[in-house]
């Protein structure tokens with residue numbers, strides 16, 4: 001899987017000084033190096049653009065790498081990204097990086113536990129046409145249910161790290177909590193009556209689910 005990913009990155013992604021700046025800023029702050037891979041980021045941009053999404057909800061901002069990739073997919077300056085992030089300090093860095101990338105007016109951050117903020121967005125009757133789930137893995141299924149309450153018909157819901165570094169495909173006897181959580185999530189999205197889903201094995205794996213009309 002690592003070799004295939006390296007091949008994809010080499011052939012299909014280019015050097016990107018804006019995103020490299022985000023990675024450096026994360027390292028400088030001593031934050032974890034767990035942004036999406038360049039190829040996953042490129043896929044996010046393409047999906048937002050092809051879907052013509054105008055209201056994107058991200059769960060898990062870190063330093064703004066995936067936020068920039070999502071915002072790059074907007075087909076017009078009216079596109080809006082709402083991003084939920086637990087850590088105030090991370091959201092501040094992400095806001096600064098989105099501003100440097102030219103998307104400062106198109107992003108807003110809600111800090112604190114994402115589950116609480118999903119509830120607030122539902123109470124405000126907010127609607128979104130694209131979701132990106134990339135926060136604490138144990139809550140993925142809860143996040144999926146929260147996103148479904150906020151989803152326009154036909155919305156896309158994308159979730160990262162669903163391959164758990166390839167371990168989801170290992171012998172079922174050799175398992176960790178993380179692997180089990182991702183296997184269970186994959187089963188839920190694959191069999192959900194409201195979703196049409198597929199797993200795309202780039203980066204650490206992304207599920208892409210379309211909310212049925």
Ligand code: SAM
Nearest residue numbers: 035036060062065066085086113114134135136
């Ligand atoms: N999507 C980011 C990117 O690619 O640039 C990376 C996100 S990182 C893998 C996961 C993020 O989720 C971290 O910034 C972490 O603080 C945040 N997070 C963890 N638990 C959370 C929670 N309960 N609510 C909101 N955010 C949470």
